[in-house]
Amino acid sequence: MEVALNWYLALGAVLFSIGTLGVLFKRNAIVVLMSVELMLNAVNLTLVAFSQSMGDPDGQLLVFFSIAVAAAEAAVGLAIVIAIFRSKVTVDINEINLFKH
Amino acid sequence: MFFLLATLAVAAAVGMLVSRSPVASALWLVLNLFCVAGLYLTLNASFIGVIQILVYAGAIMVLFLFVIMLLNLSALPQLEDIQWTQVAAFAVGVVILAQLLYVTALGLDVPIEPVSAETAAEVGDARLLGKELFTRYALHVEVAAILLLAATVGAVMLAQRRFD
Numbered sequence: 001m002e003v004a005l006n007w008y009l010a011l012g013a014v015l016f017s018i019g020t021l022g023v024l025f026k027r028n029a030i031v032v033l034m035s036v037e038l039m040l041n042a043v044n045l046t047l048v049a050f051s052q053s054m055g056d057p058d059g060q061l062l063v064f065f066s067i068a069v070a071a072a073e074a075a076v077g078l079a080i081v082i083a084i085f086r087s088k089v090t091v092d093i094n095e096i097n098l099f100k101h
Numbered sequence: 102m103f104f105l106l107a108t109l110a111v112a113a114a115v116g117m118l119v120s121r122s123p124v125a126s127a128l129w130l131v132l133n134l135f136c137v138a139g140l141y142l143t144l145n146a147s148f149i150g151v152i153q154i155l156v157y158a159g160a161i162m163v164l165f166l167f168v169i170m171l172l173n174l175s176a177l178p179q180l181e182d183i184q185w186t187q188v189a190a191f192a193v194g195v196v197i198l199a200q201l202l203y204v205t206a207l208g209l210d211v212p213i214e215p216v217s218a219e220t221a222a223e224v225g226d227a228r229l230l231g232k233e234l235f236t237r238y239a240l241h242v243e244v245a246a247i248l249l250l251a252a253t254v255g256a257v258m259l260a261q262r263r264f265d
Contacts, residue, residue: 006205034130044149057225068245068249075252082260091174
């Protein structure tokens with residue numbers, strides 16, 4: 001490996017934090033889902049960096065399954081957004097308060 | 102090569118965070134996913150790199166863009182004033198970043214012997230990963246298949262039904 005493992009971990013940390021900020025800041029439900037994908041992606045990067053530096057394929061197989069779960073999560077999440085948009089005609093998460101009242 | 106891709110990945114992530122239109126956010130995220138795929142290639146993890154481009158940058162982001170187009174979304178109106186929740190959100194993000202970087206900077210007590218580039222390329226190869234997937238992890242693959250089927254059926258049901 002040309003670059004030390006710690007640089008990959010630091011990049012994963014930065015990307016994860018940006019994803020967290022996106023989840024907390026953004027009001028558009030679809031952009032919030034995209035930020036969750038960014039966080040998943042940062043964790044995947046960390047897993048692959050560890051797996052390659054230890055010469056153990058298990059980390060990459062975990063990433064494989066994590067990508068499968070991320071695909072399922074994106075599909076179901078977007079379907080929920082579409083369903084809510086049909087009834088409320090908005091994707092602003094401040095306006096979506098079906099359980100509040 | 103690492104630092105070029107890493108800078109580009111962080112820049113794309115920040116671009117996703119600050120752009121107001123959801124389409125621009127999605128395109129920034131595509132750039133970020135491509136950069137991370139390039140980083141997988143610098144780690145000699147060729148299989149995961151290709152899967153990243155095919156599944157994430159290809160399938161998942163196309164799904165996102167389709168939904169954005171379908172709902173005909175434009176940017177949400179800007180809030181007038183900064184609310185205390187936004188300040189709290191920013192503080193939480195900074196604290197998480199500081200914690201993660203602190204743990205990274207501490208260094209790992211776990212002894213990791215770096216393996217040679219040849220071994221790393223062998224580990225990241227599709228042949229070895231495929232063999233592991235269909236022998237030791239065969240049951241997990243079946244479970245993932247059922248999960249994806251359930252998610253597909255659930256997504257179709259959710260998107261179809263009208264809430265009365």
